[in-house]
Amino acid sequence: MIIEVRMILNKTFILFYIFSFCSVLLFAKTNEVFSTIEFGFEAGSEITENRYHEYWDKGISINSFAIVPYYYGSFELGFQYTEYKAKENKAKDLEDISISLGWGKSIPIFKKVELYNSVSFVNHIMKIIYTSEISSESEISLNxxxxxxxxxxGNYKFIAGIKYSTMYTFHKINHSFYFIGISYSINTPAFIKRFLQ
Amino acid sequence: MIIKHFFLFLFSYWMVSISGFINSDIVFSQIITKNDIENSGIVRISEVLLLIDDSRVISHEGFTWKASINGLSSYQNQNWIIKIDDVRYYRNLFDVNNLNMLPITLFDILYVEIFNVPGLCNSEFVESGMIHFHTDRSVESKNKYSGYAVIGSETGDGGPYNTVENHSSPNVDKTGPILSIRNKFNVNDFQIITSFIGHSHCFSDSKLRKRNEYSITDGETWAGIKRISPSLTIIKRAETIQHELNANFSYSDKYPFFLESLGREIPTYSTFSNIGYKNEKIISSKRKIKSSIQYSFNQLKKYPNIYNFDFDWNLHIVTSTLELEQQNIIDRIGVIAEYDKLNTDYQLHKDHFFLFKFYCNSRYFINDKFEIDASLKIVTNKKKYVPKTSLSQIFTIDNHNKILSSISYISNLPEENPNLLYWSKNGYNLLEVNGFDYIFEDPIQSESKLTYDLIFKSNYNKYFDITLNGKFRSFQNLNLEKQSYTFNNETFSFDSPTEIISGINGKIIEISLRLKQNINQNFNHIFFFSYQKSVKGDDLFISNWEKIPQNKFSYQCNLSLFNDIEIGIIFNYFSKTKWSNYNQIEGESYNISSQEIFYTASLKAIKTTNIKIQKKFLNKKITGSLIVQNLFDENYIYHPIGASFDLAYFIQISFDI
Structure with a gap:
């Protein structure tokens, strides 16, 4: 019963998110579309443990991203590298390289402080390191x-954040990370702006 | 007797009413546009079947699909027609019509016409539906290249858990790719279109992989499908005449052909090829003559397999058509000659047959509010003649509302649906030679059906369309397969003797409702619901229709945003189904990632949601899309022993320069 309610809530949340995203875009207009690019670099580690951590230690990760403003909110493109050391004789070491595409919205809190929330769709390429060979797995997750x-x-920002991710494997894998980093904004070069528009 | 009188009535009514006909097109059709396809989140051409309002579909591996379109047939008798740019493609192989073996991709499609009410359309008498793909043949630019690439992955595999004991599951790193390139070259009166498609389809399902990996004996472990498809079309356009030459070829190695009578897939080399010529000549302002000749070759060759099973199937089909189109008493009249020959080492009593088809169509306007369309086709194998006839009326109530009705009676010769039963009767004893029981009565009876459709269409205002539909189908003398499968632990497959029961009768009714609302030019959504039920008939007929969902519900919403961003969401619901021929497999199980999963003959309802986000770049020359199929990761199957499908995502890139 609890699982069913949770599933319904999950679906309602996703639908609500999609419809809110779509509907606000219908009415939003701004001349700042694609006007800047914010580049960011972060490093962090997993916060909590779950079934996955019976086989692997908590992951250590570095993350970079680029954010461009859209009519409402921003689009973001991200790259993340994470390393998971296997517990002895229980599994194999993993290296996870992921690329993500997402949408988010900044909310100003104080004059120089803002809260940025986003949701992103992620493609993982996971290298599995065996003693004599390396194989790879491709997975997706929602962050x-x-x-x-x-x-x-100036254009520099200090960043502290958390990220929650669900990977859609047969036994779903959940990760929660904290990150600390820095970002720098530039005006979008004309040729990139033309391409995006 | 009643049917004969009915047919005579229809024929005499048609003969009386032909005076005063004028030419125009009545269609009881659904149009699926390029935009609909782009927003629907489908990636394979066979998935167009999911966009047809009133179609129920099944697929046991996601590549080969069967459809029941508008209640005109069950999943047996897949004799719906496939056409591309007015050329018919004979892709039916043992009652399987595989759209994925066509020489086009979704990206090539301009629009698709779905004819789902019996009647004469484009030289063909539509009995169980017709899907007509139209591709871009415009002549604006001299040289145009277009390309399409899609690659994705299905979730639900073990992922990193594959390295953990007892946690492994089928590993699918990618689904696809589908790659296509097309060139359209216009010079003087000539247009030359060339294309090439490469397509891979991987099995992600544990039981399907196990079954197929067991049957393949060439040492390969990858279980999936690969196919290539080159094609060439040359068109010469002159003032009053147009010539067209087309040639295409589709080849798939290790195609796991699933034959229901076998209860398993058999790996094969599969080939479809077509060569044809057609022309259209305008002979006066009111008359046009069309003629065509097409040669099709369908082949299933042996691929090394543990059963040593060899289809040894080489079917040659030659068709020739001559048609007169005119704005006169009869607006369309034509004749088709068809010759089918099967080459095989199985000892056939008869390896070929001829069919001759005569058809005509007319339309009559009684007044400015009431019009009638009548069509007739007579088919003969030189021994027996069978009719196919339809009568349709359109009553225009006012500018916004219309009532359409159509009644048809269709009778078939066994040669018109030359399936396994037909060729087995003629000595193609594929199953017996390989130790499978295949029992049928002799002779095969001619099947027939009576259909009635009543449609109310209203475009309440420019923002709102309603279509309400009521249907009745009566099937007579059907030849249906009967099986009772048991699970074979050694081969991971299913065994049963197949018995063909002839003379099966039954009736179905259906109601459906379609609502379309265009909120503004950037946002529209479509709601569709239909309920279908077999109301009377033999037990086998009723159990056969229990495999088809009674209820279908779909919702599609399309949204265009700034900077050429488009978002499409489509939701499909098919109600639960029951497969009584698999009753005996209840309780059998298989293991996946340390979990025991049970086979069942009662399938739960299917709920799928697809979402597509698309962005166009460089003045719409390049399009990039993200597609998520089965967004909520509902685990569902279409067939009791078929694959279960999980959440899948695809990246799609296309260009048009």
Missing amino acids: INSQVKYNFL
Whole structure:
């Protein structure tokens, strides 16, 4: 019963998110579309443990991203590298390289502080390291990301955030990460803007 | 007797009403546009069947699909017609019509016409539906290249858990790719279109992989399908005449052909090829003559398999058509000659047959509000003549509302649906030689059906369309397969003798409702519901229709945003089904990732949601899309021993320059 309610809530949440995203875009307009690119670099580690961690230690990760403003909110493209060390004789070491595409929205909190929330669709390429060979797996996950950004100097921002991810394997794998990093914004070069538009 | 009188009535009514006909097109059809396809989140051409309003579908591996279109046939008798740019493609192989073996991809399609009410359409008498693909043949630019690539992955595999003991499951790193390139070259009066398609389809399902990996004996472990398909079309357009030459070829190695009578897939080399010529000549302002000749070759060759099973199937089909189209008493009249020959080492009593088909169609406007369309086709094998006839009326109530009705009576010769039963009767004893029981009565009876459709269409205003539909189908003398499968632990497959029961009768009724709302030019959505039930008939007929979902519900919403971003969401619901021929497999199980999963003959309802987000770049020359199929990761199967499908995602890139 609890599982069913949870599934219905999950579906309702996804649908609500999609419809809110679509409907606000119908009415939103701004001349800042694709005007800037914010590049970011973060590093972090997993926060909580679950069934997955019976076989692997908590992952250590580095993450980079690029964010461009859209009519409402922003589109983001991200790359993340994570390393999972296997517990002795229980599994194999893993290296996970992922690319993500998402949409998010910044909410100003104070003059130089903002809260940025996003959802992204992620493709993972996981290298499985055996003693004599390396094989790879391709998986997908859905990420929910929340960051606090502090504009401490010019175009530079300090970032602290958390990320929750669900990977759609036969036994679903959940990860929750904290990240700390820095970002820098530039005006979008004309040729990139033309391509995007 | 009643049927004969009915037919005589229809024929005499048709003869009386032909005076005063004028030419125009009545269609009881659904149009699926390129935009509908782009927004629907489908990636394979066979999935167009999911976009047909009133179709129920099954697929046991996601590559080969069967459809029941508008209640005109069950999953047996897959004799719906496939056409591309007015050329018929004979892809029916042992009652399987595989759209994925066509020489086009979704990206090539301009629009698709679905004819789902019996009647004469484009020289063909539609009995169980017709799917007509139209591709882009415009002549604006001299040289145009287009390409399409799609690659994805299905979730639900073990992922990193594959390295953990007892946690492994089928590993699918990618689904696809589907790659296609097409060139359209216009010079003077000539147009030359060339294309090439490469397509891979991997099995993601544990039981399907196990069954297929067991049967393949060439040492390969990968279980899936690969196919290539080159094609060439040359068109010469002049003032009053157009010539067209087309040639195409589809080849698949290790195609696991699933034959229901065998209860398993048999790996084969499968080939379909077509060569044809057609022309259209305008002979006056009111008359046009069309003629064509087509040669098709369908082949199933032996691939090394543990059963040593060899289809040894080489079917040659030659058809020739001559048609007169005119704005006169009879608007369309034509004749088709068809010759089928099967080459095989099985000892046939008869390896070929001829069919001659005569047809005509007319339309009559009684007044400005009431019009009638009548069509007739007579088919003969030189020994017996059978009719196919339909009578349709359109009553225009006012500018916004119409009532359409159509009644048809269709009788078939056994040669018109030359399936396994037909060729087995003529000595193609494929199953007996390989130790399978295949029992049938002799002679095979001619099947027939009576259909009635009543449709109310209303475009309440420019924002809102309603279509309400009521249908009745009566089937007579059907030849249906009867099996009772048991599970074979050694081969992971299913065994049963197949008995063909002839003279099966039954009736079905159906109601459906379609609502379309265009909120503004950037946003529209479509709601569809239909309920279908077999109301009377023999037990085998009723159990056969229990395999088809009684209820279908679909919702599609299309949204266009700024900067050429489009979002499409489609939801499909098919109610639960019951497969009584698999009753004995209840309780049998298989293991996947340390979990025991049970086979069942009662399939739960299917609920799927697809979402597609698409962005066009560089003045719409390049399009990139993200497609997610089965967004909520509902685990579902279409067939009791078929694959279960999980959430899958695809990246699609296309260009048109």
